Amino acid sequence: MSIARKASAVACHVAPGIEAIDWPAAWGDLDTQGWTIFPKLLSANECDAIAGLYDQPDLFRSRVVMAQHGFGRGEYQYFDYPLPQCVESLRTQLYPHLAPIANRWHEAMKSTIHFPAEHAAFIERCHAGGQTRPTPLLLQYGEGDYNCLHQDLYGEHVFPLQVAILLSEPGEDFEGGEFVLTEQRPRMQSRAMVAPLQKGDAIVFAVNDRPMTGSRGAYRVKLRHGVSKVRSGHRHTLGIIFHDAA
Numbered sequence: 212m213s214i215a216r217k218a219s220a221v222a223c224h225v226a227p228g229i230e231a232i233d234w235p236a237a238w239g240d241l242d243t244q245g246w247t248i249f250p251k252l253l254s255a256n257e258c259d260a261i262a263g264l265y266d267q268p269d270l271f272r273s274r275v276v277m278a279q280h281g282f283g284r285g286e287y288q289y290f291d292y293p294l295p296q297c298v299e300s301l302r303t304q305l306y307p308h309l310a311p312i313a314n315r316w317h318e319a320m321k322s323t324i325h326f327p328a329e330h331a332a333f334i335e336r337c338h339a340g341g342q343t344r345p346t347p348l349l350l351q352y353g354e355g356d357y358n359c360l361h362q363d364l365y366g367e368h369v370f371p372l373q374v375a376i377l378l379s380e381p382g383e384d385f386e387g388g389e390f391v392l393t394e395q396r397p398r399m400q401s402r403a404m405v406a407p408l409q410k411g412d413a414i415v416f417a418v419n420d421r422p423m424t425g426s427r428g429a430y431r432v433k434l435r436h437g438v439s440k441v442r443s444g445h446r447h448t449l450g451i452i453f454h455d456a457a
């Protein structure tokens with residue numbers, strides 16, 4: 212009974228948003244800067260419904276208070292299986308579009324890892340390798356909170372792209388709290404990037420390495436992501452990570 216209740220907690224219609232994505236533009240952004248934005252992937256109502264799940268502890272497998280680990284300030288919770296329908300739909304419906312990019316990146320980086328076309332097959336691989344715990348998460352920030360630059364690596368199996376959806380409206384629900392990324396090139400100084408997200412926008416970004424084309428072929432650059440200090444208000448984010456955790 213509790214399983215049925217959990218699974219139906221929040222429904223949303225992600226297919227139209229995914230249909231509307233300009234994939235050639237997205238591929239271009241991902242190849243040149245390692246991230247891209249899908250505008251308005253979720254409606255304001257869907258954002259509010261997902262953010263509201265934060266107060267239903269039975270939907271989550273664990274809660275992390277960032278200050279206790281030196282991760283920043285603020286908190287997040289990892290969803291438990293079965294995932295709410297909306298989260299499950301985003302994970303399974305975005306994956307098939309991202310797997311070809313992941314495979315192209317891995318080929319360019321001379322990796323022999325190949326990602327299957329469907330998420331279920333990739334999750335089977337994670338589970339067989341002992342990575343069985345779900346990684347989609349809901350983050351919650353208040354005034355003064357921030358998220359240090361990090362990478363969401365949870366074991367040997369890593370899908371190289373992940374998605375974060377801003378569930379609050381900048382300038383209205385909160386001030387500050389920008390989504391920031393840094394790109395570290397070999398033997399060079401790091402460059403910082405700020406993603407201009409609005410409520411309902413999704414950012415797709417490299418989890419760790421991505422290929423960059425130089426005059427002597429492709430080399431690897433490393434991305435990290437985080438959130439600058441929230442100056443006022445409240446900010447929620449939904450994180451969709453495609454690999455599970457050990």
Ligand SMILES: O=C(O)CCC(=O)C(=O)O
Nearest residue numbers: 350375390438448449450
């Ligand atoms: O709150 C944010 O925008 C950052 C989320 C994040 O670190 C993640 O989804 O992995």
Ligand SMILES: [Fe+2]
Nearest residue numbers: 361362363436
């Ligand atoms: Fe993260």
